[in-house]
Amino acid sequence: MFAWLRNIYESWIDYPKQPGDLLSGRYCVRSLLGMGSYGLTYLCLDRHSGQEVAVKLPRPSKRAQAVQLLQREAHIMRKMEHPFIPKLLEIDQHSDGMYMVMEYVSGMTLEELIFEQERSFTEQECIVYILELMERVLHVHERGYIHRDIRIPNVIHREGKPYLIDFGLALAVGERQEDVFTEAMLEKRAPERQDVAFYSDLYDVGHFMLFMLYSSYEPQPDQPPGSWQEELMLSQPVRHILERLFQIRPRYEHSRQFMQELEEALLQLEVNP
CATH class of the missing domain: 1.10.510.10 (Transferase(Phosphotransferase) domain 1)
Incomplete structure (x- = not known):
């Protein structure tokens, strides 16, 4: 019973942002790219540059652990610096919490x-x-x-x-x-x-x-x-x-x-x- 209630709670609190939502007054959500174990990644339009970017937010249900893992991922990406690996553009706080901005690589799997x-x-x-x-x-x-x-x-x-x-x-x-x-x-x-x-x-x-x-x-x-x-x-x-x-x-x-x-x-x- 507890596990069922926990799953319902996590589904509710982790409900994705919707197209048109604005992050940090700058990044306009276009679509959800993926949901991982601790983060949700969105395709966004950067209203400052006019470029499409990928923005990753920690899952609210994972609380401080998700924030720590997002900071850790950003630390790793800073070390990569490779033309065929997305570049970390920014990691910062907004009204709802931490966010990480990366180059968006369009293409096909x-x-x-x-x-x-x-x-x-x-x-x-x-x-x-x-x-x-x-x-x-x-x-x-x-x-x-x-x-x-x-x-x-x-x-x-x-x-x-x-x-x-x-x-x-x-x-x-x-x-x-x-x-x-x-x-x-x-x-x-x-x-x-x-x-x-x-x-x-x-x-x-x-x-x-x-x-x-x-x-x-x-x-x-x-x-x-x-x-x-x-x-x-x-x-x-x-x-x-x-x-x-x-x-x-x-x-x-x-x-x-x-x-x-x-x-x-x-x-x-x-x-x-």
Whole structure:
């Protein structure tokens, strides 16, 4: 009964802002972009600059914990400074509390690209794209952080380039999620993603890569469902890479190892397409 009442209360107090609402007398809400474990992110029009921005507010139901996590996320984003990672523009207080303003990256997710634009990827195209994405991931890793949420919604395809967004779950190398997030905010993660380590991000990249490779998959009539190893006709280098990403074979301990093998695989595919 208590849990039910708590859910009703949180739904009410966290009810999103509506289009036309004004934040801090400056940011006019256009739409809700997403709702996470501790924050709500809106697409807004900055009335000062005329530009679209993303504004993240803490969830009222999470109280001071959400404010602390929003400040923490802003601190991490300040350290990124990369042309393909949204820039932190401002973090400040307004009449309703704390808010964080970021560059808004318009574009499509990979899912939208494949299913709405009917885009498919060859092995070579997939490797080229993943190498570009990994340049962003490596940038994060070299600043001492693990993104921990490299999923399809958090990679935006814009003008042919991948942008890495949403650092809400990021942790510094050596941190424990239990020391940062409350138990209610902790998500159940696969064993391969539990550690706050480079290879947990690479495991996520493996699933991202697999999704791209399935864009060219055409099942045969009456073919029973199978594993990706059974369904996809992959070259030996690409299969080997995926098995290391999924920790079937010895895992990559660093992003540079993975990127080097990607480059070697690309060369092999160019020689023997």
